[in-house]
Amino acid sequence: QVHLVESGGGVVQPGRSLRLSCAASGFTFSSRTMHWARQAPGKGLEWLTFISNDGTNHYYADPVRGRFTISRDNSKNTLYLQMSSLRAEDTAVYYCARSELSGPDYWGQGTLVTVSS
């Protein structure tokens, strides 16, 4: 059974950094493109970034390009999101997801990041 578990969220001050993790199980992690998306309180879903199965390709949405970095460790079945220069508008639930044929086909339960002084 596919399982994606995000962790690392919490309260962080503006301008600081935070690293999220996503532990994967129940499928061959090294074969799947992986994504991060977020949802601000009361708002819709916003796709952020993806990384190819071998980690060689990635792409970022404009709001996070240059501040966030996606990476993966296939030996640990874990996806990461390094977030720096955090802003109040980065406050959201962050979801990891996997994909195969099209976009995300299975989502984690999310982890809340609150950027506040």
Add this chain to the structure above:
Amino acid sequence: DIVMTQSPLSLPVTPGEAASISCRSSQSLLHSNGYNYVDWHLQKPGQSPQLLIYLGSNRAPGVPDRFSGSGSGTDFTLKISRVEAEDVGVYYCMQTLQTYTFGQGTKLEIK
């Protein structure tokens, strides 16, 4: 960037009735391979999203056959043939042709 526009944004439905959600893209999502690169997701209250339809018209595993996706190019539709109480939530279309973009979401509620 490709913009996805959904309508309506709010959809009250009586159980047992049909429902339809429209999604329009700012550019064609039809690939040369014949597939339309649009997916549909449902986010039930308090839950993470779940995939309903991928590549325009393919139901994800475990999705009831009352859900169907159609359309091509820039105009797409998600139809629920007979709405049930468990279908409440926010429905999102998502283009997957040029990176990824969500629509604004359509909130389905039971009358």
